[in-house]
Amino acid sequence: MELREALSYDDVLLAPSYSEVLPSDVDLRTVLVRDIELNLPILSSAMDTVTEDRMAIALALSGGAGVIHRNLSPEIQAQQVSKVKRFLNWIIDNPVTVNIGATLAETRRTMDETGVTGLPVLDAGKVVGIITIRDLRFNENPEMLVDDVMTRDLVVETSIPTEKAALAKFDKHRIEKLPLVDVGGRLTGLITVRDMEKHRDYPSAALDSSGSLIVGAAIGPRDWPARLPGLIASGLDFAVLDTAHGASLNVLKSLEKIRKKFGNLSIVGGNVADGDGARRMIEAGADAVKVGVGPGSICTTRVVTGVGVPQFTAVADAVEVCDAMRVPLIADGGVKYSGDIAKAIGAGASAVMIGNLFAGLKDAPGQEVIFEGRIFKSYRGMGSIGAIESGGIDRYQIGEGEEAVPEGVEGRVPYRGEVAPYLHQLATGVRKAMGYTGCASVEQLREYRRFIKISTTGLRESHVHDVSVIQDAPNYSRL
Numbered sequence: 102m103e104l105r106e107a108l109s110y111d112d113v114l115l116a117p118s119y120s121e122v123l124p125s126d127v128d129l130r131t132v133l134v135r136d137i138e139l140n141l142p143i144l145s146s147a148m149d150t151v152t153e154d155r156m157a158i159a160l161a162l163s164g165g166a167g168v169i170h171r172n173l174s175p176e177i178q179a180q181q182v183s184k185v186k187r188f189l190n191w192i193i194d195n196p197v198t199v200n201i202g203a204t205l206a207e208t209r210r211t212m213d214e215t216g217v218t219g220l221p222v223l224d225a226g227k228v229v230g231i232i233t234i235r236d237l238r239f240n241e242n243p244e245m246l247v248d249d250v251m252t253r254d255l256v257v258e259t260s261i262p263t264e265k266a267a268l269a270k271f272d273k274h275r276i277e278k279l280p281l282v283d284v285g286g287r288l289t290g291l292i293t294v295r296d297m298e299k300h301r302d303y304p305s306a307a308l309d310s311s312g313s314l315i316v317g318a319a320i321g322p323r324d325w326p327a328r329l330p331g332l333i334a335s336g337l338d339f340a341v342l343d344t345a346h347g348a349s350l351n352v353l354k355s356l357e358k359i360r361k362k363f364g365n366l367s368i369v370g371g372n373v374a375d376g377d378g379a380r381r382m383i384e385a386g387a388d389a390v391k392v393g394v395g396p397g398s399i400c401t402t403r404v405v406t407g408v409g410v411p412q413f414t415a416v417a418d419a420v421e422v423c424d425a426m427r428v429p430l431i432a433d434g435g436v437k438y439s440g441d442i443a444k445a446i447g448a449g450a451s452a453v454m455i456g457n458l459f460a461g462l463k464d465a466p467g468q469e470v471i472f473e474g475r476i477f478k479s480y481r482g483m484g485s486i487g488a489i490e491s492g493g494i495d496r497y498q499i500g501e502g503e504e505a506v507p508e509g510v511e512g513r514v515p516y517r518g519e520v521a522p523y524l525h526q527l528a529t530g531v532r533k534a535m536g537y538t539g540c541a542s543v544e545q546l547r548e549y550r551r552f553i554k555i556s557t558t559g560l561r562e563s564h565v566h567d568v569s570v571i572q573d574a575p576n577y578s579r580l
């Protein structure tokens with residue numbers, strides 16, 4: 102008989118170490134998958150009570166990333182990805198333009214319809230000027246032509262400037278729009294002061310190379326052919342093969358097919374719970390491996406099936422293989438406090454995925470409800486009866502027409518307010534862990550791997566004890 106011992110986050114603590122690291126100075130950047138970097142090692146779960154476009158935007162603005170769930174039609178899921186991608190621009194690839202021969206009336210109509218108030222002017226495809234709403238204000242005659250009033254004195258860029266160089270140009274020439282042109286003078290993009298200001302408002306946003314927010318989306322072993330073309334066309338950064346048992350033949354076969362068909366796509370494969378599962382996922386083509394069988398707060402898999410691995414051990418086992426094969430590991434589920442994020446990374450994870458703690462945030466799907474004087478939001482497992490009935494998804498291998506045997510429950514969690522201040526609590530918890538352990542970067546914490554196994558009395562001592570809490574803390578409660 103094989104009988105292994107395994108531990109959960111509650112069974113361990115990071116051992117403290119001599120430190121010269123201040124929490125405020127640590128670097129929380131992490132490599133999520135391939136060349137995608139986050140500024141905060143946190144993802145939100147692909148669940149219909151956790152991640153749609155609003156959550157994905159809010160999370161990416163703070164440095165993490167959301168994974169849009171797949172209890173949505175392929176079209177709507179792709180639209181949501183596109184909304185996230187268009188929220189912040191660094192370079193507008195397809196700017197709205199106007200022709201030099203257009204009348205001012207036509208120009209105003211274009212501005213009204215698109216909401217864009219400054220347009221590059223084209224003559225036979227070449228940029229020859231710029232016209233703004235101000236030029237229209239002082240020229241009342243609607244029959245006049247763009248040619249008569251536009252600004253000809255153009256400042257353009259012929260290559261993609263650095264942010265600093267673009268800002269310097271805006272300041273020097275007192276302009277608000279900077280067209281990018283090719284050697285033939287044809288428009289290739291546009292940089293605006295307004296977009297740059299938005300970027301300055303969110304200095305830690307998780308961005309791709311063209312300055313758009315990073316976003317992921319869930320796909321399944323059966324629905325990927327319907328989803329991936331639209332998701333990729335919308336600018337998806339990474340796909341998450343969302344299954345409850347990644348180390349199974351049909352999932353691995355699908356992964357191989359996806360890999361073959363979409364060679365350049367960054368794919369997170371999951372879920373697995375040990376080194377063998379991680380190896381199989383990577384060999385089938387995963388660029389990152391998601392770990393977790395049964396740790397989720399709404400999950401009943403371990404009770405219904407008797408199968409699973411306590412999450413700390415699952416991460417610790419799988420990471421041996423992931424490290425050897427140079428692939429990042431994402432620890433999915435079971436995060437109850439910020440300290441659990443530090444423990445997951447201290448055991449080797451590059452990022453964590455969170456459902457429960459995020460379901461109560463304002464930007465999670467669903468309405469706030471008041472129950473016995475307190476505010477809640479609903480949170481349910483994707484294998485719960487409600488989620489199965491509303492989407493019939495295949496994560497939990499429920500066949501067509503079969504009576505559902507759920508592996509999750511439907512519940513509610515306390516309302517937790519806005520995303521940014523809540524993430525600040527989580528991120529600062531991790532920063533403090535790095536201060537206590539002397540780790541200046543996520544990579545150093547990932548390599549730390551010094552833990553203490555504690556007893557039930559140790560856990561009792563860790564939590565608030567022998568006191569009645571009279572003031573709720575923003576980062577601690579005992580449900």
Ligand code: IMP
Nearest residue numbers: 146397398400435456457482483484509
């Ligand atoms: P939590 O943050 O502990 O609530 O865990 C969230 C994770 O639980 C998700 O990212 C999924 O991997 C997993 N999960 C989601 N729905 C279910 C379910 O119905 N049963 C089991 N696990 C689930």
